[in-house]
Amino acid sequence: MVQRIYRRICQGAYATLPLLAALLLVACAAPRGPGETAALAVRVLEPPPGLARIFFYRTENPFLIALQPEVVVNGRAVGRAVHGQAFYRDAKPGRYEIFLAGDTDNVVRFSAAPGERIYVKTEIDFNLVGSHLTAVRVDESTGRPEFLERIVKTP
Numbered sequence: 001m002v003q004r005i006y007r008r009i010c011q012g013a014y015a016t017l018p019l020l021a022a023l024l025l026v027a028c029a030a031p032r033g034p035g036e037t038a039a040l041a042v043r044v045l046e047p048p049p050g051l052a053r054i055f056f057y058r059t060e061n062p063f064l065i066a067l068q069p070e071v072v073v074n075g076r077a078v079g080r081a082v083h084g085q086a087f088y089r090d091a092k093p094g095r096y097e098i099f100l101a102g103d104t105d106n107v108v109r110f111s112a113a114p115g116e117r118i119y120v121k122t123e124i125d126f127n128l129v130g131s132h133l134t135a136v137r138v139d140e141s142t143g144r145p146e147f148l149e150r151i152v153k154t155p
Helices: 002-029 034-045 140-153
Strands: 052-058 070-073 076-080 086-091 094-100 108-112 117-126 131-138
Touching (some): 076 086, 086 140, 094 117, 094 131, 108 117, 108 131, 117 140, 131 140
Parallel strands (some): 052 117
Antiparallel strands (some): 052 086, 070 076, 070 094, 094 108
């Protein structure tokens, strides 16, 4: 008798799991409203006191889409340049060298000050030999909107 009741409870629980999973996915995929997007932008753009914030992003471009090189900051990998996505890292004031793994000829060099926002974009470099991904520093008027467009879409 107890076993039959236990089996019925378990069957009912397992039957509702797919429904709960589907509802969770729909809730997570719901588009953000303007207020939520603005709040996200404020949280993301402001570096913590005494630190700078370095923003990394890669625009959507059909060329070399499968490549996802590591982003290297001062000799340490901090993330990957994924097609159409973005991320950021906080940085202590000081000198920085940034490049993409496999592209040590194109290094972005700068000094970061407290409160500063630095934008590093992954672009495609076309030349006579071929093409490859490279990191370039862009000014805030270009980097901020391009970064925010990707951070809002990035899961």
